Amino acid sequence: MMRIWAWPSVLALLTAGGLVAGLVSDGLGDVAAWIGLGIPVATGLWYSLRRGD
Amino acid sequence: MTAAAMRRWGWIHKWSSLICTLFMLLLCVTGLPLIFSHEIDHLAGDGIHAPEMPAGTPRASLDAVAQAAVAHYPGLVPLYFFAEEDDPNQWYVKLDTRVDTDESASRLVLVDARTAEVLGEPQFDSGFMSVMYRLHVDMYAGLPGKLFLGAMGLLLVIAIVSGVVLYAPFMRKLDFGTVRRQRATRTRWLDLHNLLGIVTVVWALVVGFTGVVNTWAELIFKAWQAEQVAALQAGATHTVLAADAAGGAAADGSVQRAMERALLAAPGMKVGMIAFPGTLRSTPTHHAVLLSGDTPLTARLTQALLVDADNGEVLEASGRPWYVTVLQLSEPLHFGDYGALPLKVLWAVLDLITIVVLGSGFYLWWRRGGQEAKP
Numbered sequence: 001m002m003r004i005w006a007w008p009s010v011l012a013l014l015t016a017g018g019l020v021a022g023l024v025s026d027g028l029g030d031v032a033a034w035i036g037l038g039i040p041v042a043t044g045l046w047y048s049l050r051r052g053d
Numbered sequence: 054m055t056a057a058a059m060r061r062w063g064w065i066h067k068w069s070s071l072i073c074t075l076f077m078l079l080l081c082v083t084g085l086p087l088i089f090s091h092e093i094d095h096l097a098g099d100g101i102h103a104p105e106m107p108a109g110t111p112r113a114s115l116d117a118v119a120q121a122a123v124a125h126y127p128g129l130v131p132l133y134f135f136a137e138e139d140d141p142n143q144w145y146v147k148l149d150t151r152v153d154t155d156e157s158a159s160r161l162v163l164v165d166a167r168t169a170e171v172l173g174e175p176q177f178d179s180g181f182m183s184v185m186y187r188l189h190v191d192m193y194a195g196l197p198g199k200l201f202l203g204a205m206g207l208l209l210v211i212a213i214v215s216g217v218v219l220y221a222p223f224m225r226k227l228d229f230g231t232v233r234r235q236r237a238t239r240t241r242w243l244d245l246h247n248l249l250g251i252v253t254v255v256w257a258l259v260v261g262f263t264g265v266v267n268t269w270a271e272l273i274f275k276a277w278q279a280e281q282v283a284a285l286q287a288g289a290t291h292t293v294l295a296a297d298a299a300g301g302a303a304a305d306g307s308v309q310r311a312m313e314r315a316l317l318a319a320p321g322m323k324v325g326m327i328a329f330p331g332t333l334r335s336t337p338t339h340h341a342v343l344l345s346g347d348t349p350l351t352a353r354l355t356q357a358l359l360v361d362a363d364n365g366e367v368l369e370a371s372g373r374p375w376y377v378t379v380l381q382l383s384e385p386l387h388f389g390d391y392g393a394l395p396l397k398v399l400w401a402v403l404d405l406i407t408i409v410v411l412g413s414g415f416y417l418w419w420r421r422g423g424q425e426a427k428p
Contacts, residue, residue: 004221007229008251015255022392023385026349030392037256037399044252044406047230048245 011040054222066215067418073208074411080202080264081408083189088389088400090182101173103142103165113169114309115144115327121169122146122162129160133334134308134327142166145175152331157195196271203268209261213254220251239420246413249406256403257410263383273380274333277371281359282336284370293358294318294367304365308340311360315342318358318367322346325355330362336370338362349391353381 018036021029054062086093119131129148137143144166149159163172177183191198224247227233232244250257284290294301294314301317304310312327322344328334335341339359345352360367373381385391389400 001221004224004229008220008254011252012255019256019259019386022349022396023353023382024350029349030396033392034395034399037396037403040252040256041399041402041406043230044249045402047232047248051234 007043011043014039059219059222062215062218066212066219069208069212069215070411070414071418073205073212074415076202076205077209077411078408079192080189081404081411083185085401085404086182086185087189088397088404090186091390092394092397093182101143101163101175103140103167103172106142106167110167112142112166114307115312116307116309117169118144118164118166119146119308121164121171122148125162125171126160130329132156132159132329132332136323136325137163143172152329153333156333199268199271203265206261206265206268210258210265213250213258213261216250217254220247223247239417242413242416246410246417249413250410253403253406253410257407259386260389260403263387266380266383267387270380271333273376277374277377278333278336280371280374281357282370285336285339285359290359290368290370291372292366292368296361296364296366301365304361304363306362310365311340311362312342314365314367315340315344315358315360319344319356322356335359353385353391354378355381 014036016036018033018038021036022033023029025032115134118134122131123129126148129150130152131146131148132152133145133147135145135147137145142165144164146162146164147156147159148162149156161175161177163175164170165172177186187193190202192202194201223243227244230248232248233240294317296304298317301314302310304314308327308329312324316322316324323346324342325345326334326341326343328341328343330339331337332341334343336359339361342358342360344356344358345354346356354373357369357372358367359370389396
């Protein structure tokens, strides 16, 4: 169970945190939003596009 | 998960997705340019610009602005003033045949706030972006179209939740991020569908659900108006500035004075919109002035003040019920317009990933059958 949900939970929390941070603060909050949304996007693209397995 | 539970969730996931997929693809495709509508308008250069004037040039009265708009469209009456987001020297004035129409045939004029001269008619209802907008918002079918797309959005939410439930059994024997490239095409797409679906799940839920809330905007404003009128009738209001308060010029029935009195009652706030009495956003006997603050959150969560058209009393009647708060937060969370260009780019990438998730989901159903890769 842990193994299945560990990474999805981290990415979900990052996304949620990013979405809210951008809304409550400009400047730093925007940067937090880019990071919070950027990491899940990068993760998805990395695993979809990499060669091998 | 038992086999029976899995079949049940699989059934829910299959049908909720199949029904909404075509519409979600339409929304993803039309939504993509809409993310950048601000930038596209600027690039296209079809914006209307007010002439340069020295800073601090005095502003014309709102009543003169309204008169100019009416002179431009004789026979119509003004409904609302909207502040132009980028240029405080411009007012949008919305007009229609009556104050209480459904505004489907309303007109917009852009007026110079300093000279009260009509600058032009913004063409929001023609061109490529307007087609994208209408297809995205109501498919040219008005309120029923909006509510239909909202229902499709609710199905999407169900599809996402059931997809999350199914993620665990499908991933039981696989590490996070596994894409079995050596296996059959369908297996590869199943893995990609699960991977891309799970990494975007929170974003898709938020954008999906806030989109649904946005389809209810008109109903929410109607409910709010009814609540304000009821509060007025019951005397359950909160006076912010008494009719005879010292320091403010007395009411004279003009909309300019109504705005001044609202600003006096709420110093430091910025006017976002002013509604004439009788419109959807006001009451029959009050001007409504929508004010916003200067923090990211208070810029979204507006304060609505009512100004008595006769005596100038400024009051709050059911200032901002929870469902209006939800709506006002749903706008930025759906549009992705609150974190500068990088956030918009991320929004676009997430939108494209969602298209892949939708397309692969459809493909998995199309190529269903007794192949491998059952969990």
